[in-house]
Amino acid sequence: MPVMTTKIEGRGNGIKTVIPNMDEVAKALSRLPTYPTKFFGIELGAQTTMANDRYIVNGAHQADRLRELLDVFIEKFVLCPSCKNPETVLLVNEKKEEITRDCKACGAQTMLDMRHKLTTYILKNPPAGSTGKKGKKGSKGAADAGAPKKDKYAEAEELREAQLAGTNLPTIGGGTASPANGNGAAAEEDDDDVAKGFNNPAVANRKLTDDDWAVDTSAEAVAARMKNLAVNVDGFAGGLGDEDDDGEGAGDTKYTAFGAWIEENKEDATDAEIAAKAKEMEVWGKHKACIELGQKLWRDDLVKDVEKRVKILGVMTTNEKAQKSLLGGxxxxxxxxxxxxxxxLPKILMALYxxxxxxxxxxxxxxxxxxKKYVDKETSKKVRKSAEPFLKWLEEADESDDDDEDDE
Structure with a gap:
């Protein structure tokens, strides 16, 4: 099994831990990647996102902690209790609501601890071919009645290979999902398919329940979540978007007006009042508003201004585009x-960092x-030249971290 890697992204309430190689780790364990990811969320009390081959646990979690939890997952849901062999497959009996491990090494079949919350998720999202439903007389399963009975270990091996391959993975609401996804959720249409009215039955017929942890990434669902998303700034709550939906050059007047209001009121306005004004002027969550903040928010002591305005700056720069706009301002x-x-400039960059x-x-x-997007080219060079002390410090800090890792 490869060593599980993690990457922390975002900040504040939006900070999250991404597991880039969860697919490879899960494949080595003959389990769907959604299982260990969901297990992490249960154990840490955190929400998880499992869509488009990205496996995310909300919050900042150290790699060592997640690796410890992975060992617990392996102990509870992978290893055979009889021989401690990891080459097991899960057999799901949906009718009895039971899940057993079938060990292809010693042949033992042992039941999982059904008290753990992950078993509920596995029952709703069983791995490929694990339900083991027998065909009744006159049903489709009866066609195999005359076939030679397979060796138990051969059946287990076939089942394991099917689970590894991820073929015919069950969707959340029934049916099968595309193996390209590999995460137990039905493949979503891309934007072009939605625009053309493409209808994927596996998606259209899927039903989500409160127990499902897979996140719906359709355009409609994303739009609904963005509409409901709220950011609290000293008592102010307002929807925060990630994109500026104005066209190129459109709506510049409202940003100019927002900047003028900032410059006029920066001495006395609270973060909540700035957020409320941004909402009122329809620039809240738009990256161009950050240009105005970067240019108009400062008073005499810039470093103290950063300390004073860290909250409003933090909630309005939640993505790369907004941060670039702040630097432009x-x-x-x-x-x-x-x-x-x-x-x-180096001091304010250090404070913002x-x-x-x-x-x-x-x-x-x-x-x-x-x-030359925000200033002329010569001025742009001059500004970056003045930032060199901080940029050099960043580079040296990285080199120092690399050296420490090498020493370990």
């Missing part, structure tokens, strides 16, 4: 409005790519 502030303050407003990759990419 900062370029305009130092490059065009206050070139005399440009020596302070340490406050988790800006991610390292975004800052590094910005620092190495001169652009």
């Amino acid at each position: 900062i370029e305009k502030y130092f490059g065009n409005d206050h070139p005399e303050l440009i020596p302070q 340490q406050a988790d407003v800006l991610e390292e990759e975004v800052i590094t990419t910005w620092g190495t790519h001169v652009s």
Whole structure:
């Protein structure tokens, strides 16, 4: 089994732990990748997302902790209690609501602990060919009645291979799903298919229940979630979107008006009032609003301003596009409005980085790519030149981390 790897993404309430190689880990265990992922969520009390071959546990979780939980999962749901061999397959009896491990090494069949919450999920989402339903007289299963009886171990091996291959995986609401997905959920239509009215029966007939942990990623479901998503800033709650749905150059007037309001009220306005004004002007959750924040939010002491405004900055820069826009506004502030303050740029970048407003990759990419999107090219070069002390510090910190890992 490969060593399970993790990657922490996002920040604040949106922070999550991604498991990039969950497919490979699960395949080595002859289990669907949704099973260990769901197990992590149950044990950690966290929500999980399992769609489009991405396996995510909400919150920041260290790799060592998840590996410990994986060992527990293997002990409870993989290893044969009799011989401790991991080469087992799950047999699901939906009628009796029982799940047993069939060991192809010693032939023992042992029941799982049905008190664990994961067994409920497995019953609803059994692996391929695991239900073992026998055909009744006159039914489709009767066609095999005259066939030679297979050796028990051969049957177990075939079942294991089928589960590894992920063929004919059951959907959440019945039927079968595409093996390309490999996560027990029906394949979703892409945007073009939706636009053309393409209808996938496996998706259309699927029924989600409160116990299902798979996330519906259809365009309609995403739109509904975004509509209901709320961000609380000092008592203010408002929907936060990830994208600017204005066309190129459209709606610039409202952003200019928002920036003018920020500049006029930055001394006394609270974060909640800024958020409320952004909502009122229909720029809340739009990346272009971050340009105005980056250019108009600052007063005399920029580092203290970051400390004061870390909450509103954090909730309005939840994606890479918004962070780039904030840096664009900062370029305009130092490059065009206050070139005399440009020596302070490394300090404000450090403050924004340490406050988790800006991610390292975004800052590094910005620092190495001169652009004339927000200021002229020469000014852009000058701004990035002044940021070199901080960019060098970031690079050296990375090299130091790499050296520490090598020493270990």
